[in-house]
Every structure is written in structure tokens, then in C-alpha cells.
Amino acid sequence: MDCPLLDGRDYLKCAPDLAGSQVEISMKGKVLNPKGNFDEDESARKNSGQLPSLAAASEGTAVKHRVAVTGLGIISSLGNDVYTVADALYHCRSGVRIDDERLEKGFLSPLACVITDFAPRFPLSRKQRKTMPLYGEWAAEAVFQALHEAGLTPEDMQNGMSGIIFGNDSSCIAAIEQIQALTETKCTSGIGSGHVFRSMTSCLSMNLNVILGSKGACWTLSGACASGGHAVGQAADLIRLGRQERVICGGAQEINWQSMCSFDGLGAFSSRLEAPEEASRPFDADRDGLVPSGGAAAVMLERYDLARKRGATVYGEVLGYGFSSDGENISVPSAGGLARAMRTALSEAGIRAGDVSYVCAHATSTPVGDAMEAANLVEVFGDIKVPVSSTKSMTGHELWMSGASQVVYTTLMARHGFTAKNRNFYRGDELTSRLNILRERLDSPPTVALCNSAGFGGTNSCLLLSFS
Amino acid sequence: MTDRQVIETADKALAEEFELDVERFTPEARFREDLDLDSLDAVDMVVVLEKTFQIKIGRDPAVMQIRTVGDMHRYILAKKQEMEQEQN
Numbered sequence: 001m002d003c004p005l006l007d008g009r010d011y012l013k014c015a016p017d018l019a020g021s022q023v024e025i026s027m028k029g030k031v032l033n034p035k036g037n038f039d040e041d042e043s044a045r046k047n048s049g050q051l052p053s054l055a056a057a058s059e060g061t062a063v064k065h066r067v068a069v070t071g072l073g074i075i076s077s078l079g080n081d082v083y084t085v086a087d088a089l090y091h092c093r094s095g096v097r098i099d100d101e102r103l104e105k106g107f108l109s110p111l112a113c114v115i116t117d118f119a120p121r122f123p124l125s126r127k128q129r130k131t132m133p134l135y136g137e138w139a140a141e142a143v144f145q146a147l148h149e150a151g152l153t154p155e156d157m158q159n160g161m162s163g164i165i166f167g168n169d170s171s172c173i174a175a176i177e178q179i180q181a182l183t184e185t186k187c188t189s190g191i192g193s194g195h196v197f198r199s200m201t202s203c204l205s206m207n208l209n210v211i212l213g214s215k216g217a218c219w220t221l222s223g224a225c226a227s228g229g230h231a232v233g234q235a236a237d238l239i240r241l242g243r244q245e246r247v248i249c250g251g252a253q254e255i256n257w258q259s260m261c262s263f264d265g266l267g268a269f270s271s272r273l274e275a276p277e278e279a280s281r282p283f284d285a286d287r288d289g290l291v292p293s294g295g296a297a298a299v300m301l302e303r304y305d306l307a308r309k310r311g312a313t314v315y316g317e318v319l320g321y322g323f324s325s326d327g328e329n330i331s332v333p334s335a336g337g338l339a340r341a342m343r344t345a346l347s348e349a350g351i352r353a354g355d356v357s358y359v360c361a362h363a364t365s366t367p368v369g370d371a372m373e374a375a376n377l378v379e380v381f382g383d384i385k386v387p388v389s390s391t392k393s394m395t396g397h398e399l400w401m402s403g404a405s406q407v408v409y410t411t412l413m414a415r416h417g418f419t420a421k422n423r424n425f426y427r428g429d430e431l432t433s434r435l436n437i438l439r440e441r442l443d444s445p446p447t448v449a450l451c452n453s454a455g456f457g458g459t460n461s462c463l464l465l466s467f468s
Numbered sequence: 469m470t471d472r473q474v475i476e477t478a479d480k481a482l483a484e485e486f487e488l489d490v491e492r493f494t495p496e497a498r499f500r501e502d503l504d505l506d507s508l509d510a511v512d513m514v515v516v517l518e519k520t521f522q523i524k525i526g527r528d529p530a531v532m533q534i535r536t537v538g539d540m541h542r543y544i545l546a547k548k549q550e551m552e553q554e555q556n
Contacts, residue, residue: 126487130512185518189526192515193508 067236068307069316069465071152071300072408073145073250075138077113077293077395081121081145086412089420092441094277094394096291102257102264109269111279113293113396114255121145124211131197132207133174138296139166139204139252140211146248146298147212151312154212156246163217163244165235166204167227167251169400169455172259174198204252216244222400224455225362227251228297229403233321233461235301245303251404253294260292266331268366280397281424282363282390283370283432290364293396297405316411319448319464320349326458332368333454338376341462342450346380349464351448353381356464358419358446360406362453363390364397373452374431385436393423403453403461414445414467474521474548475541481520482540485512495538503537513540523547 074081077095078088088095095113102110115138122144129137143164147153156162178195182188197203202220209218217238223230228251235249263269270279270289280291307314322344326334346353359377363370377388391409392398398405413419419442428437451463469477483490488503499505505513514525521544525531534540 126485127509185515187526189511190515190518193511 064240065242066304067239067318068302068304068312068314069299069318069407069411070302070307070312070314071146071148071150071298072315072411073142073147073149073298074295074405074408075115075118075142076295076297076398076405077115080115080118080141082149082408082412085409086416088394089391089409089412090416090418090441092394092421092423094280094423095293096276096279096396098273098276099257102260105257105261107257107261107264107269108267109264109271109273109289109291111270111273111276111291111396112255112257112260113291113398115295122148128207128211130192130194132194132203133171133198133254135252135254135294135296136198136203136207139250139298140208142250142252142296142298143208143212143248146250146300150300150302151310152246152300154214157212157214157248160215161245162214163235163238163247164205164208164212164214165217165231165238165247165249166208166220167223167229167231167249167400167404168201168204168220168253169222169224169227170254170259171199171201171203173254173256174203176258208248212248214248217247223459223461224457225364225397225399226403226453226455226459226461227400228398228405229407229451229453229461229463230323230459232299232301232318232404232407233323233463235299236318236321236463239301239303245306247301248298249301249404250296250298251398251401252296253399253401255292255294263292270365278424280365280393280395281426282361282365282393282422283374283388283428283435283437284365284425285427285429285432287365287367287370290366290392291396293392293398295395295398295401295405297398297401297408299404299407299411315415316465316467319351319466320345320347320462321464322346322348322460322462324460326460328458331456333372333376333460334458335372335375336379337458338362338373338452338454338460338462339379341460342376342380342452345450345462345464351464353386354384356381356386356448356450358410358413358449359386359388360410360449360451361388361390362392362402362406364392365390369454371429371431373454374435378431378434387419387438387442388435389420389422389438391420393425394420403451403463406451406453407463407465410446410449410451410465411467414447414449414465417445418443419446469548471545474545477520478517478540478544479537481516482513485516493537495536495541497537498535499537499540500535510534517544521548523551
């Protein structure tokens with residue numbers, strides 16, 4: 001297929017249909033001109049955010065665009081800016097600590113990763129902060145970092161083709177605070193105006209939308225620990241379909257003990273208290289559970305041709321997004337669900353498993369979860385020894401945020417010319433020993449990377465990124 | 469607390485709540501047009517005044533009539549006087 005829009009690259013060759021099989025997709029020149037612009041009334045389309053050509057869509061034509069990564073933002077236990085975090089990934093530092101308050105509260109494990117020294121470069125007003133919890137402030141800071149890195153301003157987002165999609169699945173602390181306020185005042189009018197917004201799961205997108213003044217997509221996506229991955233994937237899809245030109249996407253996760261106490265009660269957290277920095281050990285035979293973590297990650301995605309046209313630096317490209325669900329168990333991942341998501345991402349981009357140079361694994365350091373991801377990876381890659389590491393060995397499990405932060409971390413590795421190792425991996429078990437898990441940092445960057453994420457209920461996301 | 473102290477205390481508390489320069493709290497300043505406060509801010513204004521002066525305002529219809537800083541001063545002074553009379 002020869003398509004000037006895609007610089008001759010064969011991106012449109014294959015795409016999954018509803019049943020997951022492959023279908024040939026063609027483009028019709030009447031919709032796109034050779035410069036990749038639409039011939040129809042552009043201003044009307046921008047204001048509506050609708051598909052460029054409904055007629056074309058009804059004929060089975062999918063209008064597709066490439067998706068560029070042009071900016072990153074991160075607030076994590078490894079640091080509060082991309083440079084600090086890249087340095088931490090390079091040196092494989094751990095963000096795991098002991099939280100004494102959790103000990104006092106009766107937690108089975110007081111291990112946690114926390115955000116320290118948060119001093120936003122882009123501070124919000126008190127009024128803006130009033131309608132968001134602390135993790136919303138982290139998300140806003142990450143978004144402004146990504147915008148700034150992309151060379152964009154909020155004004156560039158103030159049109160119908162620019163939007164926000166964030167992954168998030170709780171706002172626990174805000175719900176607790178509003179009940180405390182009611183208990184104290186004994187009157188709902190004494191609770192204050194901010195809590196209704198703070199306590200909604202969509203508090204991220206609603207606040208960010210108001211702060212930036214964006215006019216396109218605006219919603220928060222909840223998919224458990226795959227929320228961030230799905231948010232990036234859906235944002236990329238909207239751009240590929242021509243429904244958005246720019247989307248700031250990502251994920252955020254609250255860290256407070258209140259939001260983690262019932263999860264702790266399941267006994268899912270590591271209890272390796274004698275050596276906190278060795279507690280998160282994805283894939284290692286002696287892993288004993290995850291370390292809860294959080295923060296915020298933001299990724300600026302843009303239509304590739306438009307990003308190039310405005311002279312933006314393209315740090316990477318989203319080649320594919322695969323999703324699937326297990327339909328089996330509420331907490332135990334299936335043997336084949338994540339594999340289906342990986343295969344979809346690969347086939348959508350026309351990329352073979354052997355072309356993948358790095359897998360940023362979901363692996364959280366739980367005995368069953370890591371084993372099942374290993375089984376899924378073996379199913380997709382077989383004897384291909386693709387390098388694998390889990391950044392959760394450093395950051396802990398960033399839950400709702402993790403699928404998006406993995407995109408940030410992997411892109412940082414590519415940008416700085418290395419591939420991070422899997423901290424604390426010394427010995428594999430029966431399943432994980434079949435993988436090529438990085439015991440040492442590679443001094444070469446990933447070129448094509450898969451980022452896996454999976455969540456409770458068996459929801460799976462796989463993002464395929466390229467760096468060239 | 470004198471009336472002057474009540475007014476200064478109210479202005480200071482609200483200026484802090486809404487991150488505004490206290491100098492902008494002139495009697496003729498309109499909350500919506502001049503201080504850029506909206507209906508959600510009005511909810512918090514009540515909460516701040518209740519906490520600051522240990523009074524109960526709730527959904528007092530008189531609060532709905534407040535448009536300017538001067539209106540707020542008159543309301544809070546009347547409320548303080550009302551509370552003191554009840555205590556005596």
C-alpha cells in the first residue's frame with residue numbers, strides 16, 4: 001500500500017476486526033489530500049470532534065493517522081521531573097520505604113513508595129486545588145511538564161480537536177474527608193464546595209479540562225491497574241481515527257494509607273521489611289508481594305504529521321494498542337488474556353514478535369501475577385528471548401497510573417540510550433526463568449517496545465511503541 | 469471584639485481562603501464582578517465565616533443577598549450582635 005500520509009510506511013495493512021481476526025483496510029483519496037489534510041470543511045470538523053467522513057466510514061474505510069509522543073511528565077517515587085526519573089531508572093534506584101503510620105494502623109505491610117519534595121514548577125491556585133485531591137495536583141504538574149516539553153501552551157489545547165483522557169480508579173481520601181467534615185459540622189453546608197469534585201473518579205479529567213481550557217475529549221477511564229494503559233491506548237485510537245489531533249493522556253494514583261488498607265488486608269503486599277529496597281522483586285523466585293505506590297504520569301500524543309509540521313520533537317510513536325479481558329477471575333489473571341492483547345497490538349501495527357526489542361512488563365512482584373504474565377509472554381514470544389524488565393522493581397506498583405508511567409519510563413530509556421534492568425531479579429522460577437529478564441542495564445535503547453498492564457477483573461492493555 | 473476588629477478578621481480570613489490581596493476587600497467591591505468569586509466560593513465563604521467567628525450560618529436566606537464586601541461586613545456584624553444577645 002502506498003500512502004503519502006504515512007511516509008510510505010505500511011501501517012494500515014492490518015487491523016483487528018471485532019473478532020480479532022485480520023482484515024485489509026484501504027484508504028480513499030477523496031477524504032485525504034496528499035498532505036494528510038482533509039478536503040472537507042476543516043473548521044466545522046474541528047468544532048464537532050466528529051469523524052472526518054461518515055460516508056467513508058460507512059463504506060468500511062478507516063481513516064488512520066500515525067501517533068507521535070511529543071512530551072512527557074512524571075511525578076513518581078523516583079523523582080518529580082523527567083531528568084531525575086531518567087537518572088533513577090539508569091542507576092536502578094528504588095523508591096520503596098517503610099511508612100511508620102501504616103505500622104501504627106495495623107497494616108500487614110508498612111512498605112510503600114511515596115512522593116517526596118513535591119514543589120510544582122507550574123503551581124495551581126488555591127481555587128484550582130480546592131476541587132482536587134493531592135494526586136490531582138500531581139497529575140496537573142505532570143500534564144504541564146508534558147505540555148512544556150512538547151512546546152505547547154494551554155492555548156494550543158483550546159479547540160475541539162484537543163482533549164484529555166486520564167486513567168484513575170479511585171478518589172478514596174476525598175470521600176473520607178467529606179464524611180469527616182460532616183461529622184464535625186453536623187450540616188452538609190459545612191462540608192465545603194470542593195469535596196463533591198474531589199471525590200469523583202473523574203476528578204482528574206474534569207479539573208485538567210478546566211485548567212487547560214481544552215474543548216475536545218474529556219473523561220477519566222477506569223480499568224483497575226490497567227487504567228493508565230487503556231487511557232494512552234484510547235487517546236492514541238482517537239488520534240488514529242482522526243477524531244482528535246492532540247490528547248494529553250496518562251494516569252494518576254493516590255498513595256495515602258486510607259486507599260490501601262483493604263488491599264493490604266488481602267496479604268498481597270510484600271512483607272520483606274528487613275530490606276525495603278529489595279521488597280519489590282518482579283519475576284524473582286523469592287518474590288512475596290507488591291509494594292503499593294503512586295504518583296502521576298502524563299504523555300502528550302499528537303497526530304504525527306501535524307507534530308512534524310509544527311516542528312515538534314517526536315520522542316516516540318504509538319504503533320499499536322491491544323486490549324482484552326479474561327472473563328475468569330476477579331483477582332487472578334488468566335493464561336491467555338494478556339497474550340491476546342499483545343498479539344492485537346502487534347498485528348495492528350504489522351510488527352512481528354521478533355521485531356520487539358524490549359518488553360516493559362506489568363509484573364508487580366506477586367507470585368501468581370508474575371507467573372501468569374510470564375506464561376503469556378512465552379505464549380507470544382516462544383523461544384524469542386526478548387529483553388524484559390519491570391520498572392515496578394524500582395517504583396513499586398503504581399496501580400491506576402502504572403500503564404501510563406511505563407510509557408513515560410520506556411520513552412525516557414529510549415531518549416537516554418539505555419534499557420533499565422529488573423532490580424532484585426536473581427533467580428527465576430519455573431515460568432519466569434523462561435524469560436530473558438534483564439539482570440543488568442543494557443547500554444542500548446529500546447527501538448520497538450511493548451508496555452503491558454493488567455488489572456483486577458482481568459482487563460489487559462498492551463501498547464506498542466517505536467523509537468527511531 | 470470591636471466592629472473594626474470583626475471586619476478586619478473577616479477580610480483577612482476570606483483573603484486567605486481565596487488567595488486575594490486583603491486590600492481588595494473594600495466595602496464597595498463586588499464578590500462576583502470585582503473579586504471573581506462564584507457560587508461555589510460562596511459556599512466556602514460561609515464555611516470560613518462560621519469557623520472564624522464560631523457562628524452558625526448554614527442556608528440563611530440573608531446570605532443569598534450578599535453582593536459586596538460591605539454587605540458581608542454588615543451581615544457578619546449583625547450576626548455577631550445576634551449571637552451576643554442570645555448569650556446574654
